[in-house]
Amino acid sequence: MTTRLSPWLFVLVMAVFPLWLGDQYILYILTSTGIFIIGAMSLNLLLGYTGQLSLGHIAFFGIGAYTSALLSLGFDLDLGGEQPFVMAPQPVWVAFLGGILVAALFGFLIGKLAFRVRGAYFVIVTISFAQVMRMVALNWVDLTEGPMALNNIPPLSVWLPWDGVIPLYRKEYNYLLVLAVAVVCFLVIQRLVQSRVGRALVALRENESLARSVGIDVTRYLVVATVIAAAMAGAAGGLYTHYIRIVDPDVFMFIYTVTMVIMVVTGGKGTLAGPIVGGLAFGILPELLREVARPELQWIIYGVAMIVVVFFLPQGIVPAVSNWVASRRKRVAATALGLRKETSA
Template sequence: MTIARFTPLACVAAFALLPVVWPDPYVLSVMASCGIFIVAAISLNLLLGYTGQLSLGHVAFFGIGAYTSALLSLGFDVTFLGFDAPFVVAPKPVWVAFLAGIAMASLSGWLVGKLAFRVRGAYFVIVTISFAQVMRMVALNWVDLTEGPMALNNIPALTMWVPGHGVLDLTSKAARYWLVLAAGTIAWFTVAAIVRSRVGRAMVALRENETLARSIGIEASRYLRIATLVSAGIAGAAGGLYAHTVQIIDPDVFMFMFTITMVIMVIAGGKGTLAGPVVGGLIFGLMPEALRGVMAPEMQWMLYGTLMIVILIVLPRGIVPAFAALGTLRRRKAAVAAPIGIPLPAKGDEA
């Protein structure tokens, strides 16, 4: 139990050493990009894995976080509702903008949850997809605010105060990698704390049997809204990281393919497990880079689909649950082979 408790910290420490042992800028850039989508997958896992609600519009919260953080850090002026005087917002400190992006994504998640959780199943999926498409059309057509297809560029990098050096921009590959790792660690431990709490147990109860959960006094809509709010906030953090590391965004951040990528990472790794999105994210996040010089993009998508089908057939619960079940089976066999209190015969005693 003690070893399992410290395993996440050991993994974080191992990943933190990557820029030291392998300081290749390309590798660090790829790992940072992969890490951003792992954070997004962690957010989706809270909703899909622990409440059983499939959101195919989850990229909306990612995009809202990205655009809010970018716009506030750049500053903007916009005219709307027929007023002659423009509404002017001066550039804000990048961390204030980043936190505002998380808050705006969380608020959007709460509103979507309040409306959408009055329905279930396919209706909820349709609501989330529609919301994402509306956000994409707003980003594409509200040119005065978002620059539309011309994109928002020169987005300032996030900063950090270093004793003796003052405030430094996190622009190096290593700094951005560590920033994404820190955000991913916070997101993981946040979800872990929720899942292991009374709120998390209520979410799992709703996933397993909503009727029975309601019968024992669990308020379904309340806990589902909490899950959506936290999930959207973490997705907004991933979007903010994306905006401040890439430093240019356009309406493509609302692409449906980003949501599909998150879903694949969660399901392949093992939905409803804390390690699942990380394992699935590493596999499907690094695979495109590994295959970039080997096969055409069309062949890559065919390979992804084939691999996904194989995983669903061979490991229907995902990679992490399959390995966990294998470990449990081995421990049971060991316990049967060597019962407690009955020592196994020594090698020389068999005769």
């Protein structure tokens, strides 16, 4: 019972956090970290449960960000005809959902293409895809404004019974929105990995040849995982663009994928809580170091912390803690059993 309630208690604590937190900067950091935790959760679906390392995962994040921004701002596109194609500004939630759908579509296309290869070839395909998307965003100036960036992006809004529709300008509202989306993504992933699809994905990760031999359609299940992961990364990108309210080609930078990989691996890949724990630890750590160390020393400490975690906790923080708790319970149970035997004797 306690195990089932623990995640909801954690969500409750995080939800009331803004009510007593007075520092708006810390709230901004937590919101930004939460957005990348959603991205890390989506990456964990591929890296942790299928064993496929996608180093171009940030492409789906950027696609969601740009699509949501363009739909909410409106755009016109010259397709070579007499009249340009004109897209009027759409409601922000329609734009947000559009970003998720477009990211999922690209996930389907890349999944169909990339999963024909494995290993290093798959990594190269995903990296190349992210770099292509960055170059498109940088050079298609008529659509994306290139390095000048898309700005004045409208924030997401909500309807409240006492206020009507209000734009989410305040950091507290954005924080709660990111938390809500993270909870939804967590529940979707939890339901998926505990289903028949999830068991098939784990079978592919453990032994692909054996999975094929028992009739598992490898490409189909990998594409399903890629589509869902891409949609979640697109949602994270949409949250990012409507929160920061500006987006430029740097959103496709490789360092963001590395950040997500760090969150997944240090927290514990293939676990539901791993990306969350790793994201909170290594998303907030740079901000904590900023107060006590010079910039060059901050990155040294950050790197050493990662090396320590990987060296002493090779499976990640969450599996290590789970194993410690399990072994402690066994010792307590063995001790209690021994005391009962002594008492009965």
